[in-house]
Amino acid sequence: MSAEFDRLSAAVREIAEEMKARPDRGSVADYIPELAHVDPGRFGLCAVDAEGRVAAGGDADAPFSIQSISKVFTLTLALGMAGDRLWRRVGREPSGSAFNSIVQLEHERGVPRNPFINAGAIAVTDLILSGHQPREALGEILRFVRFLADDETIRIDEAVAASEQRTGFRNAALANYMRSFGVVTNPIEFTLGVYFHHCAIAMSCRQLAMAGRFLAHGGRHPATGHAVVSPQRARRINALMLTCGHYDGSGEFAFRVGLPGKSGVGGGVLAIVPGRASLAVWSPGLDPSGNSHLGREALEMLSRRMGWSIFG
Numbered sequence: 001m002s003a004e005f006d007r008l009s010a011a012v013r014e015i016a017e018e019m020k021a022r023p024d025r026g027s028v029a030d031y032i033p034e035l036a037h038v039d040p041g042r043f044g045l046c047a048v049d050a051e052g053r054v055a056a057g058g059d060a061d062a063p064f065s066i067q068s069i070s071k072v073f074t075l076t077l078a079l080g081m082a083g084d085r086l087w088r089r090v091g092r093e094p095s096g097s098a099f100n101s102i103v104q105l106e107h108e109r110g111v112p113r114n115p116f117i118n119a120g121a122i123a124v125t126d127l128i129l130s131g132h133q134p135r136e137a138l139g140e141i142l143r144f145v146r147f148l149a150d151d152e153t154i155r156i157d158e159a160v161a162a163s164e165q166r167t168g169f170r171n172a173a174l175a176n177y178m179r180s181f182g183v184v185t186n187p188i189e190f191t192l193g194v195y196f197h198h199c200a201i202a203m204s205c206r207q208l209a210m211a212g213r214f215l216a217h218g219g220r221h222p223a224t225g226h227a228v229v230s231p232q233r234a235r236r237i238n239a240l241m242l243t244c245g246h247y248d249g250s251g252e253f254a255f256r257v258g259l260p261g262k263s264g265v266g267g268g269v270l271a272i273v274p275g276r277a278s279l280a281v282w283s284p285g286l287d288p289s290g291n292s293h294l295g296r297e298a299l300e301m302l303s304r305r306m307g308w309s310i311f312g
């Protein structure tokens with residue numbers, strides 16, 4: 001056991017304990033009815049370091065709905081399939097607006113600002129779908145996530161997917177609007193079906209931190225040493241997570257935490273410490289931008305205690 005890992009384990013445990021007791025937890029997303037039932041008192045934190053050692057605290061083994069964190073995995077997969085052609089369908093700039101916003105699409109010919117807002121992720125999902133049946137595309141995404149996490153038990157929460165399918169009118173509007181510009185090309189119900197289902201993947205903090213390891217280690221899968229993506233691609237995905245991973249809260253996250261991160265409305269955040277660690281946190285209460293309130297605070301504390309901000 002290294003001294004650094006001992007420090008990390010203690011920090012993770014103490015932060016999880018402190019966060020469990022916090023009264024001000026933000027509010028759970030309720031626009032997806034199934035997510036409204038989640039207990040806001042839950043809190044989990046997990047870190048996997050460069051040697052594969054795991055530090056876990058609180059509810060680090062409880063599965064939750066990863067929601068938009070899946071957008072990191074679909075982007076990685078789509079880049080593997082389409083390479084830089086992907087950037088014809090989606091941009092690489094922060095949006096400065098809400099995750100489900102439609103306004104920019106009209107001015108920018110249906111091309112979403114980045115792959116991490118809903119419109120961008122729907123366009124990426126459409127690309128993964130091309131030439132496949134929805135079931136095959138979804139199977140591909142799930143297999144990829146299981147491979148990254150080294151965990152075959154990862155599942156899709158069908159109740160969450162069905163709940164969003166019933167109520168995802170805003171996402172349907174985004175998909176239809178992009179289809180009118182030819183940015184989405186498959187039947188809308190297929191593209192959205194795959195999108196809602198990959199958002200409904202359920203993972204624990206431990207599984208998520210494991211799945212993020214390749215981004216902390218130059219694109220290599222640490223267990224096998226195989227390249228999941230090139231070092232340049234890993235660097236670029238991290239850059240997008242830093243600039244766009246928290247929507248209109250991305251500036252604040254960079255300012256406070258100083259790490260590439262991707263949030264989801266299930267209250268999870270995946271954060272990457274390049275060269276050192278992959279981190280995952282879960283606290284279901286959200287701030288007004290739809291990012292985990294205590295999740296960000298916990299990562300801010302951890303990053304400060306470990307001296308991990310990429311800005312020195």
Ligand SMILES: NC(=O)CC[C@H](N)C(=O)O
Nearest residue numbers: 067068099118199264265
């Ligand atoms: N920010 C999020 O996690 C949003 C994902 C959610 N499935 C939606 O499309 O609204």
